[in-house]
Amino acid sequence: MPIAAGVIAELEKLGYRACVIPLERLTALENEYRAITSREVWRNSPHLSRHHFDFAPPPDFPARSVLIVAAPVTPVKLGFTRHGRHYAFEVPPLSADHDVDLERIVAAVTSLITPHGYGLIDANVPTKLLASHAGLLENGYNNMGFIEGMGSFFRLSAFFSDMPPGTAVWTEHRVSRSCEVCRACSESCPTGCLGPDGYDVGRCLSLLSKEASDFPEWVHSRWHNSLIGCRICQQVCPMNRELLDTAGTGAEFSETETGAILAGTPFEDLDPATRDKLRYFHLNTYYNILPRNLRLLLDREQADLS
Known part of the structure; x- marks a missing residue:
């Protein structure tokens, strides 16, 4: 051989x-x-x-x-506590x-x-x-x-x-070829970046959520679904169907830790345990946008409860 x-x-x-x-x-x-x-x-x-x-x-x-x-890699979520309520949000499996x-x-x-x-x-x-x-x-x-x-x-x-x-x-x-007879992702994409002419990266929420600049006005707050990026097209894809059930909560952030992140506390001033968890999931490289994205997700969840 x-x-x-x-x-x-x-x-x-x-x-x-x-x-x-x-x-x-x-x-x-x-x-x-x-x-x-x-x-x-x-x-x-x-x-x-x-x-x-x-x-x-x-x-x-x-x-x-x-x-x-x-x-x-295994799909993963991170848990956060705010105002006594627990939330779990998807993150890139990194x-x-x-x-x-x-x-x-x-x-x-x-x-x-x-x-x-x-x-x-x-x-x-x-x-x-x-x-x-x-x-x-x-x-x-x-x-x-x-x-x-x-x-x-x-x-x-x-x-x-x-x-x-x-x-x-x-x-x-x-x-x-399996995508030719399936349009689950394009039908589910909230931004319409998967149109008849193919993938429009400029309208992809996964990219927009990684940019430090403000979201365009046409991005609806309810579209946000992941701490970093967007998972909608992966969630509906038939090729992922059997894998999504394996997702687990990789780490938990207490009310204090969640508040510190939302407040935009400089990374080096966070509690060492918080920094370690963020580093473990490579979120230290995205920490400049993490407070904004986390707040958007929490606000969306709380709006659903009200």
Whole structure:
């Protein structure tokens, strides 16, 4: 068995999915990515424009391939208490548990390739776009990636390696055929960003909620549904149906902690336990918008109760 195929098979035994792509494919990928990011909506978005990638390995590493690995994640909610009432809101599944996955992935791969004289280093490439072309994932009409058995709940990691890529798949970046007969996401999208002409990122609530600027006037307060981003299209997608039931509450924030966040207390002045919980779910990177988004969700829930 070619070594790349052996790596993919071993990772699948561990519950991951993977693909190996020839390094030469990165040239075309970079051109495609530059075309995407040249659009005005991308250039004008602080969140989107902060993404920067390296389309070549370090000059001192003789890479021949790129390894992309998908690790499943569990949908998660965080609990908050305000005025004696408990609330639970969804957050992106970005917990520090992924660090454990990364350690397992690197250990498994290096144990297979090191005896053959090959190495592995981290790669900073647009993983979703690369995984789409390699057939690792399918693209939903909602611009999300989907993998059988994982739905849209996975995280991608990338590595440069000097192992040969073997026989690699390369396909066009296109929407899944299953989406052609299903419009659950477009029919449920409150902002209408999933229209007949495809995905309009400028109207996507998931993007708007990550920007520090004020929401456009046309965004209704009742549309907010997640601490960061928007989960509506994922919640209604048939490819996620069996996975949503696994969602649990990952952490609880007391009345005092909730009040401190709502007050916009500087992150470094929060209670250490509060900071640790926010860091664990990578919310420290979104802390500048977290008080606003949390208040919107709490106000919506309290309006429903009144």
